Amino acid sequence: MAAVNDHPGELGGDDPVRLIAIRESALSVDEVFAALGDDAAGGVALFVGTVRNHDGGTDVDALGYSCHPSAESEMRRVAEKVVAEYPVRALAAVHRVGDLRVGDLAVVVGVSCPHRGEAFEACRKLIDDLKHEVPIWKHQKFSDGTEEWVGAC
Numbered sequence: 001m002a003a004v005n006d007h008p009g010e011l012g013g014d015d016p017v018r019l020i021a022i023r024e025s026a027l028s029v030d031e032v033f034a035a036l037g038d039d040a041a042g043g044v045a046l047f048v049g050t051v052r053n054h055d056g057g058t059d060v061d062a063l064g065y066s067c068h069p070s071a072e073s074e075m076r077r078v079a080e081k082v083v084a085e086y087p088v089r090a091l092a093a094v095h096r097v098g099d100l101r102v103g104d105l106a107v108v109v110g111v112s113c114p115h116r117g118e119a120f121e122a123c124r125k126l127i128d129d130l131k132h133e134v135p136i137w138k139h140q141k142f143s144d145g146t147e148e149w150v151g152a153c
Contacts, residue, residue: 019092027105039090041112043119047127049107059143065097068135078129086122
């Protein structure tokens with residue numbers, strides 16, 4: 001829940017949702033971090049999701065993400081919900097689509113808030129809701145020849 005504070009420097013001004021994107025190109029932690037800058041923020045929390053080389057005990061050979069055309073607007077809806085719940089000064093979220101390799105960045109999200117605890121909580125809420133509510137699908141191809149589609153990130 002958003003904290004009420006009498007200090008004018010903690011009052012939000014512009015839209016705190018600074019960056020929302022779905023991209024086919026490589027993601028940048030630096031870009032997301034730069035979007036989170038705010039003089040009234042004492043805490044910045046980032047989450048970086050990478051492609052791992054296994055899932056469920058099976059080696060992953062290839063992985064691809066695809067999304068519904070509404071995915072970016074759904075990301076904004078999720079972001080606005082987080083902003084309404086926490087004292088977010090700035091928020092950014094980018095997700096990759098297309099074919100990715102092990103080690104590639106799949107998603108980078110972050111928030112800045114007046115205090116670290118709020119930043120951690122808001123960032124966790126952002127990535128969890130993004131994974132459960134935004135129509136992005138992961139297609140994994142395993143070394144044993146099987147394949148699997150995983151809904152919403």
